[in-house]
Amino acid sequence: MVNRNVVTLLMLVFGLLCAVMLVHAQNAPEASERGKEVYEQSCAHCHGTEGRGDGSAAENLLPKPRDFTRGLYKIRSTESGQLPTDQDLFDIITIGMPGSSMPGWETSLSADERWEVVAYIKTFYNGFKESEAPPRQISLEGKIAYSEQSVETGKELYVELGCVECHGNVGRGDGTSAPTLTDEWGFQTWPANLAQSWNFRGGADTEAIFKRFIGGIAGSPMPAFEGDSFLHFGLSVEESKRLTELENKDEMTEVEETESEKFYEKMDVAVDLALNRAEGIELTAAEQQTYDDAMKVVYEKSWHLANYVKSLAPEERPEPAIGKNVLRSQYVQGELPGMEDTAWEVLQSRHFPLVGQVVIEPRQFNPTIDSVNIKSFYNDTEVAFLFMWDDRTHTTGDEIDESTGKPLEDALAIQFPVKVPQGPTAPKPYFLWGGRLPVYLWHWKASAPEQVVEITAKGINNAEVQAAQGALQAQGAYTDGQYKLWVKRALKTDDKKDLQLEPGVFVPIAFSAWDGANGDVDTKRVVSSWYTFVLEPVPSSRRFVYPPLIAVLSLGLLFGLRAVVQRRNS
Amino acid sequence: MKTYLLAGFALLLACCYVGNAFAADSGAGEVEMLVFPDSYSAASVSNGGTISGVVTFEGDLPEMKKLEITKDQAVCGATDKYDESLVVGEGNALKNTIVYLIDISKGKDFDKATKLEIDQKGCKFSPHVQIVPVGVRVTMLNTDKVNHNVHIFSSINKPVNKQQTKNRRKMPLAGVKKAEGPVAVKCDIHGWMSAWIAYVPHPYFAVTNEKGEFTLEGVPAGTYKLGYWHEACGTNSDSPASVTVEAGSTATQNFTLKLK
Numbered sequence: 001m002v003n004r005n006v007v008t009l010l011m012l013v014f015g016l017l018c019a020v021m022l023v024h025a026q027n028a029p030e031a032s033e034r035g036k037e038v039y040e041q042s043c044a045h046c047h048g049t050e051g052r053g054d055g056s057a058a059e060n061l062l063p064k065p066r067d068f069t070r071g072l073y074k075i076r077s078t079e080s081g082q083l084p085t086d087q088d089l090f091d092i093i094t095i096g097m098p099g100s101s102m103p104g105w106e107t108s109l110s111a112d113e114r115w116e117v118v119a120y121i122k123t124f125y126n127g128f129k130e131s132e133a134p135p136r137q138i139s140l141e142g143k144i145a146y147s148e149q150s151v152e153t154g155k156e157l158y159v160e161l162g163c164v165e166c167h168g169n170v171g172r173g174d175g176t177s178a179p180t181l182t183d184e185w186g187f188q189t190w191p192a193n194l195a196q197s198w199n200f201r202g203g204a205d206t207e208a209i210f211k212r213f214i215g216g217i218a219g220s221p222m223p224a225f226e227g228d229s230f231l232h233f234g235l236s237v238e239e240s241k242r243l244t245e246l247e248n249k250d251e252m253t254e255v256e257e258t259e260s261e262k263f264y265e266k267m268d269v270a271v272d273l274a275l276n277r278a279e280g281i282e283l284t285a286a287e288q289q290t291y292d293d294a295m296k297v298v299y300e301k302s303w304h305l306a307n308y309v310k311s312l313a314p315e316e317r318p319e320p321a322i323g324k325n326v327l328r329s330q331y332v333q334g335e336l337p338g339m340e341d342t343a344w345e346v347l348q349s350r351h352f353p354l355v356g357q358v359v360i361e362p363r364q365f366n367p368t369i370d371s372v373n374i375k376s377f378y379n380d381t382e383v384a385f386l387f388m389w390d391d392r393t394h395t396t397g398d399e400i401d402e403s404t405g406k407p408l409e410d411a412l413a414i415q416f417p418v419k420v421p422q423g424p425t426a427p428k429p430y431f432l433w434g435g436r437l438p439v440y441l442w443h444w445k446a447s448a449p450e451q452v453v454e455i456t457a458k459g460i461n462n463a464e465v466q467a468a469q470g471a472l473q474a475q476g477a478y479t480d481g482q483y484k485l486w487v488k489r490a491l492k493t494d495d496k497k498d499l500q501l502e503p504g505v506f507v508p509i510a511f512s513a514w515d516g517a518n519g520d521v522d523t524k525r526v527v528s529s530w531y532t533f534v535l536e537p538v539p540s541s542r543r544f545v546y547p548p549l550i551a552v553l554s555l556g557l558l559f560g561l562r563a564v565v566q567r568r569n570s
Numbered sequence: 571m572k573t574y575l576l577a578g579f580a581l582l583l584a585c586c587y588v589g590n591a592f593a594a595d596s597g598a599g600e601v602e603m604l605v606f607p608d609s610y611s612a613a614s615v616s617n618g619g620t621i622s623g624v625v626t627f628e629g630d631l632p633e634m635k636k637l638e639i640t641k642d643q644a645v646c647g648a649t650d651k652y653d654e655s656l657v658v659g660e661g662n663a664l665k666n667t668i669v670y671l672i673d674i675s676k677g678k679d680f681d682k683a684t685k686l687e688i689d690q691k692g693c694k695f696s697p698h699v700q701i702v703p704v705g706v707r708v709t710m711l712n713t714d715k716v717n718h719n720v721h722i723f724s725s726i727n728k729p730v731n732k733q734q735t736k737n738r739r740k741m742p743l744a745g746v747k748k749a750e751g752p753v754a755v756k757c758d759i760h761g762w763m764s765a766w767i768a769y770v771p772h773p774y775f776a777v778t779n780e781k782g783e784f785t786l787e788g789v790p791a792g793t794y795k796l797g798y799w800h801e802a803c804g805t806n807s808d809s810p811a812s813v814t815v816e817a818g819s820t821a822t823q824n825f826t827l828k829l830k
Contacts, residue, residue: 070725081728162717162735165759176641180761184723216731221758223719223731231737271742275707278744 035120038113043121046101051124053185062366063100064187068124072184072219075202080216080224081278082135083127089118092202099199138214140207142296144303146310154308157301161225166191171312172481174392179517184219191222193390193481196370197313204313210306214299227274227298234270234294235263270294318351320531321374325350327509327533329376329383336377336384339475339486344386349373354513354526359432360460362403367526368392368518372412372511378491378535383501387412387485394478395516396447408516410446410478412485415439415510416499418456428508431529433457440499442472444485446516449476452487456497460523468495491535504537602805605672605797606749610772612679618788619815621796623824625669625782626662627803632829637762639693642716646693646760654698654764656802656829663782664800664827666699668752671774671786672795672810678788680706680773687711688755688765690718690734695755695765699801701775702767705745710734712741718757722767726750731758752799766801791817804830 040049046065048054053067066073075092076084093114096104105114122128144150158164158171166181168174171194183189197204202212216224227233232240243263246256273283273291283291319325327350337343353371356364372389389412397407417429418440429437434457441455441463452474457463473488491501501507508530514520635653639646657665671677680703689696691713702708710720715736720743722730727746734741751768768775776784795810806825815821 072729080732081730160735160737162719162733162759165717177759177761180640181758182761184729218729218731221719221721221731223721223733223758225733228741229733229735229738231735275742275744279705280747 032116032119034113035116035118038109038117039120042105042109043117051121060365061101062187063189064183064185065101066219067185068121070184070219071125071127074217074219075212076135076215076218077137077211078135078215079138080214080218080226082215083131085135085137086115086118086122089121090114093117095203097201098203099196099201138211139299140210142299142303143207143210144300144307146206146307150304150307151311152308153301154304154306154311157305158308160231161229161305163305166221167194168392168481170480171195171309172390172392174481178392181221183221189220190368190392193370193392194309194312195390196317197310197315198317199370204310206303206306206310209309210302213302213305213309225298225302227295228271230298230301232263232267233274233298234267236293236297237300239263239266240297318349318373321350321352321533322531326506327374327376327531328536329378329385329533330536331503331538332377332379334379336379336382336488339386339477339484343377344375347375347377349375349386349388352511352528352531354511354528357432357512357523357525357527360523362522362524364518364520364524364526366518368515369513369526372513372528374533376533378501378503381492382488382490383535384486384488385414387414387487388482389513390482391478391515391517392481393515393517394446397445397516399516401519401521404521406521407447408519408521409514410483410516411514412444412483413455413512414442414487415512416441417508418497418499420499420505420507424506428530430459431510432527433460433463433512435459438497440497442487444474444476444487446476446478446483449485450474454495454498466495466497468497471495471498501535503535506532506534509533602799602807604668604670604749604751604768604770604799604805605807606771607673607675609675611676612772613676615678615788615790617817618678618790619817620785620787620820621671621789621794621813621815621823622783622785622820623669623822625664625667625778625784625798625800625825625827627656627658627664627828628662628826629828631658631662632656639762641760642693642714645714645716648692651692651694651762657698657780659780659782661782663778663780664803665778665780665782666697666801667778667782667784667803667825667827668699668701668768668799669776669778669784669786669825670770670797670799671772671789672797672807674772674774674789674794677790678773685709688767690714690757690763693718693757693760693763695757695763697765697777699752699766699768699777701777702746702769703773704747704749704769704771707742707745708767709740709742712736712739717759718763719759721756721758723754723756724750724769725753727753727769752801768799789815791815796823798825798827800827802829803827 044055046055046057047068051068053065055065058065071083073084076088078084094104094106096102164175165177166175173191173193175191178191181189181191192200202208213225216222232243235243243260246252246260269290273287277283321327330347351371351373354369356367358365369389369391372387375386377384391410395408395410397409399408401408418438421428429435429439433439438456438458441457443453443455452472454466454469454471455463456466471489471493475486477484509532510530511528512525514525637651637653659665686702686706686708688700688708689711693714712718712734717736718734720730720732720734726748727750730743746769749769749771752766755765755767757763774786774789776786778784793812793814796813797806797810799805811823813821813823
């Protein structure tokens with residue numbers, strides 16, 4: 001009896017185990033255990049063990065880690081609505097996504113491990129298993145080389161296709177729709193700043209831009225520009241021109257009517273074929289030809305557009321302002337140039353990357369301001385700076401931050417030590433607005449663009465507006481997603497709390513910036529650590545005297561020596 | 571012995587339940603969905619019956635939320651616009667409710683003559699709720715002469731996000747493969763624009779008008795589960811109404827909905 005009980009119990013336990021395994025098996029991945037292991041070790045913190053993008057670190061991230069259960073992948077080499085290729089996934093894991101929290105894993109995971117992870121990630125979405133055919137890739141044939149003319153054509157398309165709505169007039173991501181964009185999961189998202197190619201998630205080469213444009217960025221507001229998003233899809237460039245001409249006529253003759261009708265029919269056919277294709281209906285060879293002809297025009301236009309986007313940003317991110325790129329204020333004689341003066345154009349700006357302030361609460365984990373670029377001139381008595389930084393929105397404090405009760409507004413603070421440390425090893429004040437050693441600050445706010453307030457601070461929450469103000473002249477402006485701030489001050493002031501400037505002395509400089517629309521207020525901001533700048537000393541005129549003198553003397557010495565040797569020999 | 575068996579069985583059930591709960595969890599927090607039959611075959615229906623009724627709203631009516639028009643004022647801001655997630659008319663008539671047969675597997679075919687269109691006019695989608703049969707193309711109209719992007723948040727079918735520039739008056743969209751929905755339709759350029767599309771496998775779906783009325787015609791005689799879906803009031807998928815319709819006659823079924 002006891003034995004029978006035990007057997008029954010065992011059977012039950014076995015049955016139970018089977019049932020549990022069955023339930024699991026329904027969602028069970030086919031990928032190897034190794035892929036799962038690597039995923040859980042390296043990816044799950046952000047993407048979650050179930051791939052839902054809800055790992056423990058996800059809360060503080062924006063853009064949010066991808067939810068793999070929907071099969072929506074931003075960076076693909078495939079057409080709209082198609083899944084990515086394995087290579088696409090592998091590349092993203094390898095390279096990472098610039099401008100987001102996704103790092104590249106090339107050095108920390110072997111290629112094998114990365115492929116295992118690709119296989120494992122695919123198990124989170126059934127669509128990978130269900131799809132019969134391989135995803136349709138975007139053809140890169142017929143690439144149009146970069147040229148000024150192509151850029152010009154692309155620029156027209158940029159307006160015609162409505163890119164400006166989100167990306168703004170010159171592409172800084174400051175379009176009128178930018179502040180209201182959300183992603184598939186309802187989180188706020190910003191359009192790419194096309195002037196900062198180093199933050200493009202899928203890379204900044206022309207092919208990558210082309211692919212993003214044709215295939216769209218799944219899960220984001222960026223649409224796919226498939227064939228029939230274009231004006232007169234199905235017509236050649238000449239036909240399209242002719243039709244526009246006809247449509248602009250007040251009245252068409254009968255012949256013209258017939259002509260335009262033909263164009264419309266041609267367009268209808270092309271659209272119909274595109275839809276058939278999307279619905280999975282196979283095209284006949286002739287139909288395929290018609291479709292390909294229509295797409296050829298679309299692809300050509302897309303290459304022009306990609307070339308234009310490419311033209312909006314420098315080839316690479318500028319080097320940060322250290323070493324040979326340190327900010328050197330240039331000496332000029334006479335009056336310093338004003339904000340709009342063309343004299344600034346001769347200077348190359350210096351680049352200061354900024355990062356979210358994550359040391360002191362409240363922190364900024366998702367910064368929107370990337371960097372500040374600076375130029376500077378000085379003369380015998382004054383110094384002028386031109387600060388430039390990109391911000392997608394112009395926020396002047398109309399909205400109040402709920403937690404602090406303070407207005408949300410765009411701002412910039414430039415920080416110096418009160419006293420320049422003597423020598424490179426001398427301690428500098430704490431980079432976050434000083435501490436034991438105080439800092440001297442220029443604080444500018446978008447709501448008062450003509451004003452810079454001088455501040456002395458001994459800590460990020462311990463700042464005091466100086467009693468004596470007015471030493472600074474300032475002018476600020478916001479155009480097309482970019483702030484420009486011009487500041488001028490005397491090299492020497494009477495205020496002991498001010499920094500005193502002298503040519504040839506390397507002065508520490510640091511920055512804080514606030515994007516009101518991104519919730520930046522108080523310590524929630526972007527910052528830099530210490531950089532340096534110098535008033536480039538005027539080269540002394542003595543350089544025209546000493547070197548020739550030494551040369552003449554050396555020559556004399558040589559001749560002398562020669563004479564001595566000759567005399568001795570003879 | 572019996573105790574062991576019972577306990578084991580209970581444990582087994584518990585496990586299955588937990589497993590299912592986990593499986594169901596992935597859909598939590600999402601919009602409630604319509605319920606579709608496993609299969610549907612179309613045939614001609616002679617002497618079918620009609621199901622009609624009125625959907626009314628019950629409860630305190632929240633004030634209609636005026637939408638903030640943030641751009642293209644000349645076109646979009648010409649008239650005031652209100653959030654359409656809850657449109658209640660005279661006599662508490664509830665507009666934009668989908669009423670449909672849940673468990674029909676055989677019935678009439680779709681009316682193929684009707685052209686399906688969703689207009690983007692004054693930066694508003696109209697209609698707010700559109701029924702689209704599986705495989706049928708719906709045409710997006712742009713009457714606005716501003717740029718729109720048609721963003722359809724499908725998850726069973728392929729999601730769609732296509733630019734419809736101001737020059738493109740009509741843009742037909744490819745038919746979908748599977749029944750799904752309702753799925754949200756948005757325009758990212760004008761963030762306040764919102765609509766719903768239900769991709770359906772059979773023709774027994776209706777959307778209530780301003781008077782809250784719906785009519786399902788050509789229903790083969792029989793007893794059916796009658797379901798509803800409303801954006802703000804949810805569904806009755808858990809306890810649908812049971813309606814018996816006789817050949818050639820009309821059955822009436824009214825619904826009273828509350829905010830979920």
